[in-house]
Amino acid sequence: MSQERPSSATMADVARAAGVSTGTVSRALRGQSGVSDAVRRRIVSAAEDLDYVVSPAASGLVTGRTGSVAVLVPFISRWFHARVLSAVHQVLRGAGFEIVLHHVEGTAERREFFGTLPVRRRADGLVVIALSLTDEETERLGELGIPVVGASTRPGGHPSVGIDDVEGAAKAVHHLANLGHEHIGMIRTTDEEGIHQGVSRRRLEGFRSAMEERGLPVARDAVVSAPWGVDGGARAMGELLSLRRPPSAVFAEADDVAVGALRTLRRSGVAVPAGMSVVGFDDSPVAELLDLTTVGQSVHEQGLIAGRLLVEAVRRRAVAEPQVQLETQLVARGTTSAPAKARPDR
Amino acid sequence: MSQERPSSATMADVARAAGVSTGTVSRALRGQSGVSDAVRRRIVSAAEDLDYVVSPAASGLVTGRTGSVAVLVPFISRWFHARVLSAVHQVLRGAGFEIVLHHVEGTAERREFFGTLPVRRRADGLVVIALSLTDEETERLGELGIPVVGASTRPGGHPSVGIDDVEGAAKAVHHLANLGHEHIGMIRTTDEEGIHQGVSRRRLEGFRSAMEERGLPVARDAVVSAPWGVDGGARAMGELLSLRRPPSAVFAEADDVAVGALRTLRRSGVAVPAGMSVVGFDDSPVAELLDLTTVGQSVHEQGLIAGRLLVEAVRRRAVAEPQVQLETQLVARGTTSAPAKARPDR
DNA sequence: TTGAAAGCGCTAACAA
DNA sequence: TTGTTAGCGCTTTCAA
Numbered sequence: 197m198s199q200e201r202p203s204s205a206t207m208a209d210v211a212r213a214a215g216v217s218t219g220t221v222s223r224a225l226r227g228q229s230g231v232s233d234a235v236r237r238r239i240v241s242a243a244e245d246l247d248y249v250v251s252p253a254a255s256g257l258v259t260g261r262t263g264s265v266a267v268l269v270p271f272i273s274r275w276f277h278a279r280v281l282s283a284v285h286q287v288l289r290g291a292g293f294e295i296v297l298h299h300v301e302g303t304a305e306r307r308e309f310f311g312t313l314p315v316r317r318r319a320d321g322l323v324v325i326a327l328s329l330t331d332e333e334t335e336r337l338g339e340l341g342i343p344v345v346g347a348s349t350r351p352g353g354h355p356s357v358g359i360d361d362v363e364g365a366a367k368a369v370h371h372l373a374n375l376g377h378e379h380i381g382m383i384r385t386t387d388e389e390g391i392h393q394g395v396s397r398r399r400l401e402g403f404r405s406a407m408e409e410r411g412l413p414v415a416r417d418a419v420v421s422a423p424w425g426v427d428g429g430a431r432a433m434g435e436l437l438s439l440r441r442p443p444s445a446v447f448a449e450a451d452d453v454a455v456g457a458l459r460t461l462r463r464s465g466v467a468v469p470a471g472m473s474v475v476g477f478d479d480s481p482v483a484e485l486l487d488l489t490t491v492g493q494s495v496h497e498q499g500l501i502a503g504r505l506l507v508e509a510v511r512r513r514a515v516a517e518p519q520v521q522l523e524t525q526l527v528a529r530g531t532t533s534a535p536a537k538a539r540p541d542r
Numbered sequence: 543m544s545q546e547r548p549s550s551a552t553m554a555d556v557a558r559a560a561g562v563s564t565g566t567v568s569r570a571l572r573g574q575s576g577v578s579d580a581v582r583r584r585i586v587s588a589a590e591d592l593d594y595v596v597s598p599a600a601s602g603l604v605t606g607r608t609g610s611v612a613v614l615v616p617f618i619s620r621w622f623h624a625r626v627l628s629a630v631h632q633v634l635r636g637a638g639f640e641i642v643l644h645h646v647e648g649t650a651e652r653r654e655f656f657g658t659l660p661v662r663r664r665a666d667g668l669v670v671i672a673l674s675l676t677d678e679e680t681e682r683l684g685e686l687g688i689p690v691v692g693a694s695t696r697p698g699g700h701p702s703v704g705i706d707d708v709e710g711a712a713k714a715v716h717h718l719a720n721l722g723h724e725h726i727g728m729i730r731t732t733d734e735e736g737i738h739q740g741v742s743r744r745r746l747e748g749f750r751s752a753m754e755e756r757g758l759p760v761a762r763d764a765v766v767s768a769p770w771g772v773d774g775g776a777r778a779m780g781e782l783l784s785l786r787r788p789p790s791a792v793f794a795e796a797d798d799v800a801v802g803a804l805r806t807l808r809r810s811g812v813a814v815p816a817g818m819s820v821v822g823f824d825d826s827p828v829a830e831l832l833d834l835t836t837v838g839q840s841v842h843e844q845g846l847i848a849g850r851l852l853v854e855a856v857r858r859r860a861v862a863e864p865q866v867q868l869e870t871q872l873v874a875r876g877t878t879s880a881p882a883k884a885r886p887d888r
Numbered sequence: 889t890t891g892a893a894a895g896c897g898c899t900a901a902c903a904a
Numbered sequence: 905t906t907g908t909t910a911g912c913g914c915t916t917t918c919a920a
Contacts, residue, residue: 226899235906254599258911540892568916576889
């Protein structure tokens with residue numbers, strides 16, 4: 197409750213208490229060699245007695261390091277982003293960094309971030325989570341002069357971790373095709389803000405190429421777009437249901453979108469999976485909740501790896517394996533089955 | 543890509559370019575009075591030309607301020623926490639602060655935080671989100687000597703924002719009682735880690751007192767506990783269904799728990815709401831998704847207010863209204879109705 | 889209104 | 905192994 201800052205002890209206080217110079221204290225406390233054990237012990241205990249904490253401002257001023265890493269993340273309340281952030285945080289804290297959060301939800305915030313680069317002079321590195329960058333934005337990050345790492349996005353030539361979205365989408369298609377579906381639709385997101393346009397594009401590409409591979413035609417109106425989220429997915433499903441010939445199965449770009457599709461199907465009285473199969477992407481908690489077949493990815497691990505890549509990049513200046521790609525797995529649940537027509541009627 | 547830090551311009555460079563002293567540059571750039579307009583303009587333009595950014599380390603060393611605020615938050619991937627964080631972030635960035643994230647998921651991380659207080663010397667203030675603190679922990683925060691604010695928790699005597707959990711729970715009970723329910727159960731969470739024990743306790747209290755007020759007895763085994771989350775809720779519902787006389791309605795401490803209850807009911811073939819009414823708490827997105835009746839609260843607004851309280855506390859050293867309590871509203875959806883027995887059979 | 893100079897608390901180079 | 909010293913890049917007196 198007492199509002200007066202306890203004007204904590206300085207290194208000089210510790211030095212005095214231990215009967216040595218500040219230089220020695222500095223060396224001792226940072227675990228550098230060249231300090232006798234006896235002296236080091238005296239210093240450490242004096243520091244503890246005085247409840248001493250080194251001033252990051254003062255040491256940072258000398259070393260040029262900040263001891264913190266910035267994390268740029270859109271839509272923190274989306275499960276995926278929060279999970280990656282959580283893992284990144286875990287690794288970076290473990291490595292002794294502070295995590296400075298830069299949350300950009302709208303276009304304005306995004307523009308401000310890249311316009312002012314509030315990270316300059318304030319971070320030793322930057323992790324970008326799930327934000328597809330424009331070329332200009334990538335270039336701006338380059339001006340930072342600090343290591344940049346991407347998680348579920350590829351910021352220019354910087355190290356990054358992610359999944360093979362093309363392959364993931366293809367798995368969804370193959371699963372449906374293997375069940376006997378021939379008329380498969382897809383729901384994409386419009387993403388006005390370009391948050392995840394890269395991901396979106398690649399999943400569409402995977403969808404198309406797998407369809408082609410299976411010799412299945414993609415009707416022009418079988419790929420519909422809607423805003424991200426449940427409502428968007430619901431609307432898109434409505435569109436598909438109003439085609440002269442609706443597909444028998446749908447691949448949604450993300451679970452959150454698939455969930456909306458399921459809602460429309462329920463409200464329209466279309467049985468799932470009998471009347472319509474649905475596959476999502478991400479394997480989010482809601483997918484399990486609704487028994488949604490989906491393409492899973494290890495979100496936590498992506499965060500862990502991104503954190504490690506950054507620590508590596510900050511410590512030395514080269515990263516062993518700069519582009520990490522994790523596997524996806526199709527998680528078969530209750531929203532997919534053979535199409536009604538093709539189903540042998542036993 | 544070039545890894546060399548662009549050793550950005552210093553204030554001395556700006557001073558030289560503008561033909562003034564660093565003292566004047568400092569005054570001008572911080573908008574202090576006592577600088578002629580002509581000189582100020584020259585300085586600002588020189589700073590822009592040189593792409594100058596003030597070194598927070600250097601200025602912090604002088605002023606003693608860090609320019610950043612720490613946010614302590616458990617389980618960032620829980621919707622509630624992420625939403626509050628997002629709002630807090632919005633306000634604090636708007637006020638020019640950096641947001642340093644301290645995410646504590648487990649007991650170990652929590653102990654480490656309060657043991658080492660990694661915020662010392664590194665933040666001008668601290669926002670605690672949804673973490674019920676022990677007395678010792680509260681005391682530790684006091685040692686920080688910086689303003690502390692709680693969102694959805696009350697850290698000792700510090701300013702905070704939250705809802706009236708007792709009243710919120712009572713609303714759930716009254717809703718059910720008004721529908722004719724007389725035998726109402728409750729699902730609590732065990733919360734081994736004490737994250738939200740305060741909230742949990744108050745919601746139970748609201749449940750009990752409202753039941754008493756309505757003259758409804760609470761059977762000893764009608765209040766069951768389970769771990770937080772869907773699985774916990776599912777298990778707890780199983781327990782309730784296995785009582786010799788199950789309740790006709792259940793109030794779950796949180797939506798995430800209610801969702802699990804719904805799952806068990808579905809799997810057990812108990813119709814909702816005909817056979818069992820369910821009320822959650824929080825009005826999370828999943829509540830809308832599953833058409834769950836719940837007690838809503840403005841999560842975003844709590845974050846905004848917490849942010850403002852902190853800014854106030856950091857700027858001056860007194861806060862106008864230190865304890866803010868927001869209203870809850872019962873959101874009636876499809877999981878509540880009159881009990882089957884009491885229902886007039888028209 | 890401006891400049892000069894001291895010093896914030898540390899690290900790092902150099903001496904001892 | 906330890907001490908001395910010169911800054912790091914700012915802000916803030918105090919003079920001018």
